[in-house]
Amino acid sequence: MASFRDTRALVEGAFMAGITAMLGLLGMFIPPFFLVISMLMPIPLAVLVRRRDLKVAFLSLVVTGLLMMVIYPNPIQVLVMFIQFGPLGLVLGLLYKNYVSAGHALITASIVSAIASIIVITLGIFVTGLNLDLIQSALNESLNRVFTTYQEIGYPVPADQQALMRTSIKTSVLLLPAAYLIFAVFSTVLTYMVGSKVLKRLNYRVNNLPPFSQWRLPWYSIWGIILGLLFLLIGDKFDFSVVKIIGQNLLTIFGFTFFIIGLAVVVYYFKQLQLSKPFKIMLTVLLILYIGFMYMAVVLLGLVDTILNLRRPIQKKDK
Incomplete structure (x- = not known):
């Protein structure tokens, strides 16, 4: 009987791995879907932890990563998605399983998501060599070409407006890490809410978020x-x-x-x-x-x- 349950758990884990891999590949092959995919990817893992246990969910996560590595040509992008959404799905599942209050669950999940985002940003810097200075330089070069084009057609951009636009670009580039972290936490809140709805449909008890007020x-x-x-x-x-x-x-x-x-x-x-x-x-x-x-x-x-x-x-x- 135990063996049958173990087999059933592994089959369910493989099924969830297939769903997660499909979502991840959909987000990478069709970038406009990425915003929605970023909310949905952790949910199959979280449901698996709640229905089974952490061990089965972790094995499912490994299978998901292998499937995506085989199908998608860019292993670094797969690794980034694996880091960003894998741990979050496991932690959300544990929070659901232990019936943690919605407030504490959101704070914990947001911290995990923020740490994963910092790791992703650091990995991107070391692997690609891309940093904020390079991004700013590239944007300034593009801006120079725009200014030159306006100059050639007889509509020069005033110097004070050029300086203002350069300052705005510099500020925006410097705050890119903050924007990425804010998006990650916002996505985590939506993931928690969608995951709660899914588990309720599966007849599991879930703590509701308090009213926004x-x-x-x-x-x-x-x-x-x-x-x-x-x-x-x-x-x-x-x-x-x-x-x-x-x-x-x-x-x-x-x-x-x-x-x-x-x-x-x-x-x-x-x-x-x-x-x-x-x-x-x-x-x-x-x-x-x-x-x-x-x-x-x-x-x-x-x-x-x-x-x-x-x-x-x-x-x-x-x-």
């Missing part, structure tokens, strides 16, 4: 901002460009994180307002239109809420 961060999350400012100041003071870039990326990542929490606070109090529906719609439209101007205010709101829990007094009053 109740999303909070632990108080020690403020250390992300503190470290970002510290790295930035040290980099500026001693002219350590790498340290400064790390500080800028940390501030970008945690700034966006506290922006999300700030939006949760806004949504919470928005629900408490006794206003007509048309007026609420108008306020929502204004917030969306002027979000660029209000970004820092919402970030500060999220930061203050993380320290003081601005939503706690009303919650107690309602009880």
Whole structure:
């Protein structure tokens, strides 16, 4: 009987490996599908851990990697996808299996995803030799060709606009690691939500995420901002460009994180307002239109809420 169960588990693992490999290959052969694939790839592994165990899921992950290596001509790209989504699928499965609360599960999965992203970025730098300076140089060369073209057709770009565009490109390139990490964490949140739906359809118990208006961060999350400012100041003071870039990326990542929490606070109090529906719609439209101007205010709101829990007094009053 045990042998039959083991065989059945291996067959299920092979089936999940086939599904995962198919998803990965689809994402690599058809790049527009990659955004959706990045959310779906960890789910078969997570389901396998929940239904069976970590050993079967790990073997399935190895088979997935071998299948993709055989079919896809670029082993480095396969390795990158393997690192980015394999550990995340295994960890999500363990979180589901141990019925970890949704908040703690998301934080844990996001940390795993962030570590995997850092490994991928580091691997890309060592293997391809590509770095932020090379990317910036390539973009500046392209920009120079654009400026030359405009000059030749009689519409020269003013010097101040050229300088502004170069500065914008430099800033954007320096913050690419932060953008990649933010995307990875955002994808992880969606993966957790989709995985929860799948497991519920399979009649497994899953902890639901709290309403968005109740999303909070632990108080020690403020250390992300503190470290970002510290790295930035040290980099500026001693002219350590790498340290400064790390500080800028940390501030970008945690700034966006506290922006999300700030939006949760806004949504919470928005629900408490006794206003007509048309007026609420108008306020929502204004917030969306002027979000660029209000970004820092919402970030500060999220930061203050993380320290003081601005939503706690009303919650107690309602009880």
